[in-house]
Amino acid sequence: MEHFAVVQSIARAALTGDRTAAMKQVERLRERLTKAGAVKEAATLERLLGAVEETRELAPSRVEVSRGMVSGERLTAEINPPIDRETGARLCSIDFPKTSQTAPVFSSAVQDTIDGLLQEWASVDALQSVGVEPTRSLLIYGPPGSGKTITARYIGERLGLPLITAKIDGLISSFLGTTARNIANLFDFANRYACVLLLDEFDALAKLRDDPQEIGEIKRVVNTLLQNLDRRREFGITIAITNHDRLLDPAVWRRFETHVHMGEPEMQAREQLIARFLEPIDTGPTTCRIFSYCLAGRSGADLERTCSAVKRALALKNDSHDGPALFRALGEILARAPHLDHLPARILAKDPEAFISLIANDANFGVKQAEIGDATGFGQSRVSDLKKSKRHLSLMDVAHA
Numbered sequence: 001m002e003h004f005a006v007v008q009s010i011a012r013a014a015l016t017g018d019r020t021a022a023m024k025q026v027e028r029l030r031e032r033l034t035k036a037g038a039v040k041e042a043a044t045l046e047r048l049l050g051a052v053e054e055t056r057e058l059a060p061s062r063v064e065v066s067r068g069m070v071s072g073e074r075l076t077a078e079i080n081p082p083i084d085r086e087t088g089a090r091l092c093s094i095d096f097p098k099t100s101q102t103a104p105v106f107s108s109a110v111q112d113t114i115d116g117l118l119q120e121w122a123s124v125d126a127l128q129s130v131g132v133e134p135t136r137s138l139l140i141y142g143p144p145g146s147g148k149t150i151t152a153r154y155i156g157e158r159l160g161l162p163l164i165t166a167k168i169d170g171l172i173s174s175f176l177g178t179t180a181r182n183i184a185n186l187f188d189f190a191n192r193y194a195c196v197l198l199l200d201e202f203d204a205l206a207k208l209r210d211d212p213q214e215i216g217e218i219k220r221v222v223n224t225l226l227q228n229l230d231r232r233r234e235f236g237i238t239i240a241i242t243n244h245d246r247l248l249d250p251a252v253w254r255r256f257e258t259h260v261h262m263g264e265p266e267m268q269a270r271e272q273l274i275a276r277f278l279e280p281i282d283t284g285p286t287t288c289r290i291f292s293y294c295l296a297g298r299s300g301a302d303l304e305r306t307c308s309a310v311k312r313a314l315a316l317k318n319d320s321h322d323g324p325a326l327f328r329a330l331g332e333i334l335a336r337a338p339h340l341d342h343l344p345a346r347i348l349a350k351d352p353e354a355f356i357s358l359i360a361n362d363a364n365f366g367v368k369q370a371e372i373g374d375a376t377g378f379g380q381s382r383v384s385d386l387k388k389s390k391r392h393l394s395l396m397d398v399a400h401a
């Protein structure tokens with residue numbers, strides 16, 4: 001069927017709730033129809049797009065945060081962030097909310113927590129009628145590259161508030177007393193303006209604690225931090241991020257009302273991320289499944305890196321952008337990776353035919369032989385032969401030895 005690739009992209013965007021991508025793909029289909037002379041059909045799509053634009057302007061997805069709830073002056077681009085007095089370095093960066101930011105991909109538990117938080121901020125009156133306030137402090141923890149920082153940014157954007165980001169490392173000074181002063185100055189600045197305060201890489205504080213010479217200073221710094229976190233509750237929203245939840249002082253941990261753990265994406269989330277990171281290449285579901293199968297256990301940032309490497313390889317080779325080309329490129333990229341602990345990835349890197357035998361024999365992979373044949377370029381009958389060959393088994397033995 002003609003234009004099927006675009007239709008598929010539209011379906012994917014719609015099913016994953018990615019409205020911006022869906023609109024982009026509908027626009028692509030409109031262009032193709034125009035080129036093909038289907039003027040009437042193209043005009044219909046044009047009207048659809050126009051109507052959506054209108055409703056979008058009428059109903060922004062942004063949560064309206066009431067002025068009484070987040071106090072402070074309006075932060076503008078002319079306002080300079082506070083600096084470290086010894087070095088002159090900025091203590092924080094400021095980002096203003098952008099519209100049409102694509103949502104990160106969340107597990108359902110994380111999605112529920114984030115939606116709940118935004119819902120609270122959209123329903124302040126209802127909460128106050130029963131004597132409670134929306135959540136003002138959130139701690140996000142999890143391994144590097146799991147999307148913690150982009151999630152904090154996303155929350156700031158959905159709330160329509162500027163984000164003041166301080167990396168804790170940047171507050172720590174080698175001059176006695178300066179660290180505590182930096183913390184106090186940062187909070188004073190954040191409390192003065194309506195904003196979300198993001199304390200990124202919180203674990204840096206814990207590293208300080210390991211230095212026996214610094215005991216007195218650390219106590220002072222942690223106390224300053226606790227006092228400022230307590231006082232901050234009156235002013236606005238605070239998000240803290242850490243890679244190592246166990247390193248955090250329990251007293252700091254307790255200061256946060258909600259804790260969210262972000263981990264490595266599950267299969268479905270991986271497929272969604274892979275389709276997104278391979279854009280603008282149109283990726284079929286089987287190709288996404290193959291990538292996801294090889295990249296199980298990897299972080300969102302790893303998936304992004306691998307997909308970028310695959311796209312680079314395709315572009316340089318001037319190869320086509322279909323499933324088989326993506327499959328070959330993935331194998332080459334994995335073969336170049338220094339250490340692959342995930343068995344399917346190692347098998348694909350070593351022997352693509354053994355990999356086909358592996359997925360054709362794995363009921364969990366759950367894709368028909370014909371589709372594996374199409375997506376890899378091997379064809380159905382070769383896939384059937386490879387399945388019978390059980391060629392992957394010898395590699396699995398080697399791997400276990």
Ligand SMILES: Nc1ncnc2c1ncn2[C@@H]1O[C@H](COP(=O)(O)OP(=O)(O)O)[C@@H](O)[C@H]1O
Nearest residue numbers: 104105144145146147148149150151300301304
């Ligand atoms: N869940 C996710 N959804 C969307 N993109 C993700 C996700 N996890 C990681 N990424 C990608 O990885 C990059 C690094 O994410 P980041 O938020 O900086 O990770 P962290 O702060 O946890 O180390 C992001 O720019 C994004 O492209």
Ligand SMILES: [Mg+2]
Nearest residue numbers: 148149200241
């Ligand atoms: Mg981060």
